[in-house]
Structures are given as structure tokens and as C-alpha cells.
Amino acid sequence: MATLLEAPTKSSQTLRRAPKVAWGSPMTYVIAFLFVGICIAPVLYIIVGGFRTNAQITNSPSGLPSPWVIDNYVSVLVSDVFWRQVANSAVAGILTTVGVVALGLMVSFVLARYDFKLNGAMYSLFAAGLMFPMTVAITPLYILIRDLGLMNTVGGIVLPQIAFALPTTIIILVPFLRAIPKEIEEAASIDGASRIGFFFRMVVPLSLPGVITVGILAFVASWNSYMLPLFILNDELSYTLPLGVQAFASQYSVDTARVLAFTSLSMIPALIFFSLFERRIVGGLTGAVKG
Amino acid sequence: MTHSLGENSATRTASPEGPTEAGGGVQTSSPAPRPRRGKRTDWRKTFEITVLSAPAIIVFLAFVIFPVFLAAYYGFFKWKGYGPPTEFVGIDNYLTIFQDTAFHEALLHNGYIVVLSLILQGPAAVALALLLNQKIRGRSIIRVLIFVPYVISEVIVGTGWSLMLQSAGAVNDLLEKLGLGFLAVDWLSDPKIALWSLMIIISWKYIGFAVILFLAGLQSIPEELSEAASIDGASYWQIQRTITLPLLGPTLRIWAFLSIIGSLQLFDLVYIIWGQYISATAGTSTMATYMVLNGRLAGNFGYGNAVAVVLFVISLVIALVYQRYVLRRDTEGALTEGKK
Numbered sequence: 001m002a003t004l005l006e007a008p009t010k011s012s013q014t015l016r017r018a019p020k021v022a023w024g025s026p027m028t029y030v031i032a033f034l035f036v037g038i039c040i041a042p043v044l045y046i047i048v049g050g051f052r053t054n055a056q057i058t059n060s061p062s063g064l065p066s067p068w069v070i071d072n073y074v075s076v077l078v079s080d081v082f083w084r085q086v087a088n089s090a091v092a093g094i095l096t097t098v099g100v101v102a103l104g105l106m107v108s109f110v111l112a113r114y115d116f117k118l119n120g121a122m123y124s125l126f127a128a129g130l131m132f133p134m135t136v137a138i139t140p141l142y143i144l145i146r147d148l149g150l151m152n153t154v155g156g157i158v159l160p161q162i163a164f165a166l167p168t169t170i171i172i173l174v175p176f177l178r179a180i181p182k183e184i185e186e187a188a189s190i191d192g193a194s195r196i197g198f199f200f201r202m203v204v205p206l207s208l209p210g211v212i213t214v215g216i217l218a219f220v221a222s223w224n225s226y227m228l229p230l231f232i233l234n235d236e237l238s239y240t241l242p243l244g245v246q247a248f249a250s251q252y253s254v255d256t257a258r259v260l261a262f263t264s265l266s267m268i269p270a271l272i273f274f275s276l277f278e279r280r281i282v283g284g285l286t287g288a289v290k291g
Numbered sequence: 292m293t294h295s296l297g298e299n300s301a302t303r304t305a306s307p308e309g310p311t312e313a314g315g316g317v318q319t320s321s322p323a324p325r326p327r328r329g330k331r332t333d334w335r336k337t338f339e340i341t342v343l344s345a346p347a348i349i350v351f352l353a354f355v356i357f358p359v360f361l362a363a364y365y366g367f368f369k370w371k372g373y374g375p376p377t378e379f380v381g382i383d384n385y386l387t388i389f390q391d392t393a394f395h396e397a398l399l400h401n402g403y404i405v406v407l408s409l410i411l412q413g414p415a416a417v418a419l420a421l422l423l424n425q426k427i428r429g430r431s432i433i434r435v436l437i438f439v440p441y442v443i444s445e446v447i448v449g450t451g452w453s454l455m456l457q458s459a460g461a462v463n464d465l466l467e468k469l470g471l472g473f474l475a476v477d478w479l480s481d482p483k484i485a486l487w488s489l490m491i492i493i494s495w496k497y498i499g500f501a502v503i504l505f506l507a508g509l510q511s512i513p514e515e516l517s518e519a520a521s522i523d524g525a526s527y528w529q530i531q532r533t534i535t536l537p538l539l540g541p542t543l544r545i546w547a548f549l550s551i552i553g554s555l556q557l558f559d560l561v562y563i564i565w566g567q568y569i570s571a572t573a574g575t576s577t578m579a580t581y582m583v584l585n586g587r588l589a590g591n592f593g594y595g596n597a598v599a600v601v602l603f604v605i606s607l608v609i610a611l612v613y614q615r616y617v618l619r620r621d622t623e624g625a626l627t628e629g630k631k
Contacts, residue, residue: 028425031419032433035419035437036436038495039436039440039495040436040439042448042455042495043443043451045455046450058459061459061460061463061464061465062461062464062465103346103347106347107343107346107347110344125348125351129351131610132356132359133552133553135558135579136362136603137354137359137362138583139362139582139583139587139592139595139596139599140359140361140596141354141358143361144358160355162350163350163351163353164354166347166355195336195339199343220442224446225444226444226445226563227559231587242444242445242446245444245450256454260451266447267443267444267447274435274439274442278438282434282438282507283507
């Protein structure tokens with residue numbers, strides 16, 4: 001916008017060059033660079049710290065590795081504990097994602113394309129779920145899961161995670177499903193397809209972008225989830241990565257370098273997912289928020 | 292596709308004339324097709340609706356709504372968590388909560404966190420969003436990088452920051468190297484400082500989300516408006532103040548809502564960094580950590596549930612008041628959209 005405003009005064013030069021992207025003022029870059037630096041410096045500290053030895057860290061806590069050592073990363077990567085927790089997190093994440101997508105798509109289809117008396121009430125019910133973060137429900141939820149005999153099982157964290165992810169999912173998916181033109185449905189109906197047939201043959205493929213967004217959001221939320229596993233998973237064999245990171249950090253509290261290596265390895269999947277699907281995650285979040 | 296979804300809805304809420312109608316507009320714009328058929332198809336429709344929505348409704352009611360009622364029920368008992376609760380104590384648990392100074396402190400900390408989050412993150416995030424909304428090079432990579440803290444888990448953030456903020460940690464070491472050794476303090480255990488350290492960590496983790504949200508809001512504001520203003524001779528700052536900020540209002544108010552609710556529910560970061568017992572002495576305890584400490588960890592499930600109810604009611608009242616008085620104009624969206 002700054003460039004737009006400068007345009008009238010030095011129009012002859014700026015217009016002639018007509019660059020694809022103007023460089024703008026250097027101050028902008030300085031501030032942007034500082035901000036980005038602040039955002040990623042702690043992350044870099046964790047990753048780079050994993051390449052140091054404990055002696056290096058003690059002598060100069062904020063220094064760089066010299067020499068770089070990969071022992072910490074290697075020792076984490078060859079440990080059963082790490083991979084078991086990766087597997088637990090992956091199973092919980094995948095089951096949550098599948099559940100959220102399946103249940104969310106079906107109910108969103110009803111909310112978007114069926115006209116019935118309780119439609120508005122149903123939407124409000126799910127939308128109100130946005131105001132029930134898990135913190136409030138965690139104590140009774142723990143008792144409920146325990147009474148259902150789901151302690152230390154993947155089901156014990158997957159079911160609540162699906163339930164708590166439904167509001168966002170529905171708020172993102174309903175507009176997608178509403179946007180499918182009526183004509184397509186009518187055509188399908190003339191061709192003899194039932195509502196359900198229409199759902200599987202037309203709705204599912206057409207809403208794929210929305211489905212991918214909610215799927216990724218559900219997976220990342222599950223991957224990062226801490227409070228629920230903390231309550232439900234007491235057995236170390238069932239630990240997911242966040243619990244594992246914490247347990248590792250307290251167990252090896254003197255071995256800072258190894259803790260840093262473990263921590264940075266555990267964030268890789270979320271970071272990869274995020275960099276691959278950044279636009280969808282951001283679009284989904286901002287879209288959901290503004291509903 | 293997804294992106295345009297976000298932007299469309301932003302335009303909707305940001306439209307200057309009658310946001311209320313605009314918000315409701317989407318709801319009515321495409322009513323579900325309703326072919327007139329006989330009784331059999333009616334029955335069939337009911338069947339389809341039931342089959343398709345029952346699983347989601349059952350899971351949602353069982354694991355989101357039901358626990359809240361369960362908490363309300365258990366909250367009236369003195370109960371160790373095993374067998375059916377039998378020792379009915381009426382509102383004793385609630386009286387204890389409101390007389391416990393530890394709870395008062397936790398509530399106060401939540402209050403600080405709510406206010407400081409808004410003050411520290413809001414203006415900075417708006418400024419950064421305005422800055423990044425300019426056509427500068429590397430904008431997309433910047434957007435990815437500033438979102439990284441939001442995407443990594445609370446456990447990683449907590450573990451990393453508590454290592455960095457130890458008294459012999461990287462932050463103090465760096466300050467000394469920069470000749471600012473006098474600024475080095477005991478970030479995590481000094482009760483005068485710890486809450487501010489927590490605020491630094493919270494701001495670091497969540498400001499990227501605010502910036503991204505505001506950027507999406509800014510991009511939905513038509514460029515023609517500021518172009519027209521600049522032709523009329525308005526300066527950059529005049530344009531931001533009189534055009535951009537008012538139009539960003541709905542986004543700002545939604546963000547503030549999310550920030551307030553998140554601050555009230557804060558648990559993970561405090562629990563990870565300060566552990567089960569230290570948060571109270573370090574002055575960073577929150578209602579949620581109080582709930583876990585005095586409920587589950589102490590084995591007093593009746594009491595823990597009563598705290599959950601208090602936490603829920605406080606959040607709900609604040610949310611409803613906020614919705615009623617602040618969001619009234621722009622969220623015909625999220626929470627009221629269903630009401631036709």
C-alpha cells in the first residue's frame with residue numbers, strides 16, 4: 001500500500017519499471033525479519049541444541065554446536081520408546097481423522113441439504129460446542145472413559161477427540177456442501193440416484209477440499225493433544241508423543257542435549273504436515289473462525 | 292478453494308452496510324431442495340436424516356455435552372472417584388472453592404492472562420498484519436514461518452522454553468553475551484517475574500495465529516477503498532485509521548473472543564513448564580491447573596468437578612456477555628447462524 005501511495009509523486013519512474021513485486025521500504029523488511037527471527041529462534045534453539053553435547057550446553061547455553069554431534073539424534077532414533085510413541089500418536093491421529101471426517105461429513109450433509117424442523121437447532125447444538133473446550137469437560141470425561149473401560153486405550157482418546165473436533169468440522173463443511181449446485185442433485189435424482197447415492201457419488205468427491213482441510217486440522221490437533229492423553233493414558237506403553245516428550249524430559253532432565261533431540265524429532269511430523277498444507281490449514285482456521 | 296471460503300466469509304462479516312443481514316444471508320441463500328413427494332418419501336427422508344446424523348450426535352452428546360452435566364451432578368458430592376457417589380454435601384464444594392485463597396489467586400492469574408494477552412498481542416498483531424499486508428517479497432514464506440509456533444505442540448513449546456529460561460539457560464547467557472547481564476533474572480521461579488515469562492511464551496505461541504487471522508481479514512477489504520482515499524489525498528496512516536481498522540473490526544472482535552476463552556482455559560503450558568505443584572508458588576496457577584491439582588491429583592473428584600463447573604460457568608457467562616454486547620453486530624455467524 002505504501003507503494004501505491006508513492007505512485008503519484010514519482011509516477012514516471014515507478015510506472016515505467018512496472019515490477020512484478022515492488023521492494024517496498026527497507027524498514028518493512030527489517031521489522032518482518034526481526035519478527036520471523038523471534039518466531040523461529042526458539043524452534044531453532046531446540047533443533048540445533050540437539051546437535052550439541054551436554055558439556056557444550058553447560059559451558060555456553062546459547063552457543064552453537066562445535067563440533068556438531070549427531071549422537072543425540074541417533075540415540076533417540078534407535079530407541080524403541082520413541083518409535084512406539086510415534087506409532088501410538090499416528091494411530092490415534094489417523095483414527096481421529098477418519099472418525100471426524102466420516103461423522104462430520106454425514107451430519108454436515110444433513111445440515112446442509114435436508115430441510116427439516118430441527119435443522120437449525122441441530123446446527124446450534126454443534127456450534128455451541130465451540131464454547132466447550134476440553135479443559136472444562138476433562139474431569140468428568142476422565143470418569144466417563146474410566147467407567148467405559150477405555151483407560152489406556154486408543155479409543156479412550158480418539159472418541160473424545162472426534163467429539164470435540166466436530167463443531168469446527170461442521171462449521172467448515174456445511175458451507176462447502178451447501179455450495180454444491182441444486183442442479184447436480186436434481187440431475188442425479190432424475191438419473192435414479194437416491195439421496196444416499198448422491199451423497200457417495202457426488203458430495204464426497206465435490207467436498208474433497210473441505211474434507212482435506214478438516215482432516216488435517218483434526219490430525220494436527222490429535223498429534224499435539226496433551227491434556228486428554230495426560231488423563232487417559234497412564235501406562236507408559238500407551239503414551240503418545242506429547243506425553244513421551246514430557247516423560248523423557250523429566251527422566252533425562254540432566255541430559256539436556258538428548259531431551260532437545262527427542263523434542264525436535266517429535267515436532268517433525270506436525271511441521272511437515274503444516275508446510276505441505278499451510279494454505280489449507282490457514283484457510284480452514286480463518287474460515288472456521290469467521291464462520 | 293478453502294482460501295476463498297475464508298475470504299468470502301470475511302467479506303460477509305466485514306461488509307460495511309448491515310453486517311447482520313449479510314451474516315444471515317448465507318443461511319437463506321441456498322435452502323435445501325425439497326421435492327414434493329408422498330408419505331413414503333417423507334418417512335424415507337426421516338430415516339436418512341437419522342442414519343446420517345445419529346453417529347455424530349451420539350458421539351457429540353456423549354463426550355462433550357454429557358460430561359458437563361455429569362460434572363454438575365458430581366459437584367454436589369464428596370467423592371473419591373470410586374463407586375457411585377453417596378456422600379451428598381450440597382453446595383459445600385462450591386463454598387470451599389470460593390473461600391480458598393489458592394483459587395482466588397488462580398482466578399486472578401487468569402484475569403491477568405486474559406487482559407495481558409489482549410494488550411500484548413492485539414496491537415502488535417495488527418501492526419504486523421498491516422506491515423505484512425504490503426506487497427513485499429517473500430511474503431508467503433514469512434506467513435509460513437510466523438505460523439510455526441502455533442503449529443508445534445504445547446509440550447514442545449513448554450519444554451523448549453523452560454530449558455531456555457532456566458537461570459543458567461540460553462536466554463540469560465545470551466543477555467550476558469550482549470552485555471545486558473543485569474537483565475538476567477530467574478525467569479521461571481521468581482513470583483514477580485514468572486507470570487510475565489508465561490505471557491512472553493503465550494504471546495510467542497499465539498501471536499502468529501492472530502497475525503494470520505488479521506491478514507485474512509485485511510485481504511478481504513476491497514483495495515478500491517484505500518485507492519479511492521489515497522486519490523482523495525489521504526495519507527497512509529489516515530487510511531489505516533479510518534478505513535482499514537474499522538473494517539477489520541469484526542475480525543478483531545472474533546480474535547479477542549477466542550483469546551479470552553483460551554486464556555480462561557489455559558492449562559497445558561503452565562502445567563508443562565511449572566509442573567503440578569510449583570505453579571502456585573511461582574504465581575502462574577490458573578483455574579484449570581487448580582482444578583487438576585485439587586481434583587484428580589488429590590483424588591477429590593467431587594471437588595474437581597465442582598471446580599470444572601465454576602470454570603465452565605465463568606467462561607460461559609463471559610462468552611455470552613461478550614456475544615451479546617460485542618459480537619452482536621458481526622456474529623450472526625458462528626453461534627447463531629443456525630437460527631433461521
